[in-house]
Amino acid sequence: MEESDSRLERRGFLTLAKRILIASGLAAFFGPVISFFWPNVLEETPTKPVVIGPEGAIPPLESKVVRFGRYPAIVINTQEKGLVAYSAVCTHFACIVSWNPESGMIECPCHAGFYDPLDGSVISGPPPSPLPVYRVSTDNGQIILRSS
Numbered sequence: 798m799e800e801s802d803s804r805l806e807r808r809g810f811l812t813l814a815k816r817i818l819i820a821s822g823l824a825a826f827f828g829p830v831i832s833f834f835w836p837n838v839l840e841e842t843p844t845k846p847v848v849i850g851p852e853g854a855i856p857p858l859e860s861k862v863v864r865f866g867r868y869p870a871i872v873i874n875t876q877e878k879g880l881v882a883y884s885a886v887c888t889h890f891a892c893i894v895s896w897n898p899e900s901g902m903i904e905c906p907c908h909a910g911f912y913d914p915l916d917g918s919v920i921s922g923p924p925p926s927p928l929p930v931y932r933v934s935t936d937n938g939q940i941i942l943r944s945s
């Protein structure tokens with residue numbers, strides 16, 4: 798009788814171990830697949846203004862990537878709207894975007910994502926949403942960056 802009880806305990810333990818291994822295997826396989834398709838979410842943008850340099854530090858048709866909280870932001874001096882600023886983190890898979898003055902677009906090098914420099918909207922490629930827009934202005938001769 799005692800041997801029968803220990804067999805049942807062993808069988809229960811092995812069943813539990815098998816289920817844990819199957820769950821771990823499924824999580825290891827599907828976790829990266831789900832995270833690939835799940836758009837990243839930005840957190841921790843600064844609530845206080847950030848000085849990014851003196852007025853004129855970004856000449857026309859040039860850009861500057863600056864640290865904005867935990868994440869980089871890109872400030873572009875456009876011909877049409879003057880200074881504009883966006884998160885520099887691609888909304889597809891979090892690569893850092895850059896400004897290309899020849900093409901006139903913000904480009905993501907990872908999967909050929911292209912954004913409009915005038916509003917941050919997606920022009921083409923896999924990004925699921927526009928770049929988050931930041932406010933940029935000049936105060937007392939300094940370029941100031943703020944979250945919206």
Ligand code: FES
Nearest residue numbers: 887890905908910
């Ligand atoms: S990470 Fe930017 S297009 Fe994929």
